[in-house]
Amino acid sequence: MADDSALDGYDIIGDVHGCADALVRLLRKLEYREQNGVWHHPARKAVFVGDIIDRGPQIRHAMNMVRRMVDSGSAYMVLGNHEFNAVAYSSHCHHAVPPPLQRYYRRLGSHLKTTLDDYRFHLHEWQDLIVWLRQLPIFLEFTHFRVVHACWDARRIAQAADCHQGCVLKDDDFLAQSLLPATEPNRVVERLLKGTEMELPAGRSLLGADGVRRTRFRTKFWSRSPQTYGDVVFQPDGLPDELVHQPLSADEQKRLLRYGSDQKALFVGHYWCQGKPRIIRDNIACLDYSAVKGGLLVAYRMGREHTLSNEQFVWVQSD
Ligand SMILES: [Mn+2]
Known part of the structure; x- marks a missing residue:
């Protein structure tokens, strides 16, 4: 699928949550360089696990850095639950939802408060960002590894793949239904972006x-x-x-959903891990180490290996 055989490898990067200064320090540590306003590496590409927005001190700045990297081909990004919320909140389809769900939208708005504040004088840019986010994939599969924000559930991944090859929010009907409880699109989004309960x-x-x-x-x-x-x-x-x-x-x-130990290496974010970054299992690593709230912004340097190792984590203290 997305693989580029000319590359040495990929740097998978955890939830940024508006920590733009930390992202700059992490990219430098990974030997990326800024050229004409875009960060890139001559032999590697970055893969963001989503949740670039909300919570942190420089949301718009962080989002623009990532967006320029994706648009120039030096990075990939999958949607996080926070980006999904942003699209849901900003889409007109929620006007059609029944009154009990209006409370849910007010809650979405409060989760997005830091982001909406940062964009309040940049409304055109905000609307343009929503259009951009809607064409991102909800998962990525490479030859040696997979990336999804919270949980890889083969059945739900297959459903997502059937809708614009995983760029599910491109589809107006999928988006509208994903906001309504107990619909299949809602189950896909809940499972892949929020995990199992x-x-x-x-x-x-x-x-x-x-x-x-x-x-x-x-x-x-x-x-x-x-x-x-x-x-x-x-x-x-x-x-x-x-x-x-x-x-x-x-x-x-x-x-219970179980991701087998014989499956491809899987990278997720989402889970607010603490302490020194370490793999969850030989084929699963979480890259979210609570970048806001004094945690770490974490990357994993992935080559062509099949088994993950604690030696491959790279991190910086958050802003
Ligand atoms: Mn997150």
Whole structure:
């Protein structure tokens, strides 16, 4: 697919979230150079895992850097959930949604506040950005590796591939439906851009550190032979002790998504990892190390190898 055999390799870059200064330092460390306002490398290309916007100090600047790299052919980018939100929020199709969903749109608007503030004197540029974001792919597959923002689910990837080869937001109908719960486009977007979740047992809920009470929890899609809730949980808040040891039912086991260890190397962002970057498994690496909030902006230097290694991470402290 996207491979260029003349290249030495690819540098896959995690969630930037408006940290433009950190991105400049990371690109320098990876030996990219700026020429006529565009960062490029003579023998490598960058691949952004999405979530360039929201939260950070220089959103518009970071977005423009990435956009120029993609437009000049020195980088690829897949959509993150934050870019999806931006497109959803800015598209006129949401006027048709039923009143209960209007609250959802107000929430989208509040998530986008930092980005909308940064573009408030650049409205034409903002509208142009939305058009540009709509032609980006929701996943990328190279000969040796794959990139998606949160989760590679073969069934949902195949559905996305059927719609403009994965550039799903090009399609007005797909976009309109993706905003409505329980539609197939909505399931594709939720799964690929936000990952897998599981229901808590009936009547149970969790109070997150953010003060929100939830009846679902985020799960790993890479556990080898999970037996209990504790084996699959993957979120900052964790589960109460009594639920950690609760066995997974046969039905829950069956519904768990598992990315096999025989599959191609997979790169994701999204998960706010902490500490020193390390691979999740031989064939899975997360590149989101919470670039805002004092975390790291992380890249992985990928060559032609099939097995991932901790030695290939490169990172800088965030802005
Ligand atoms: Mn993110």
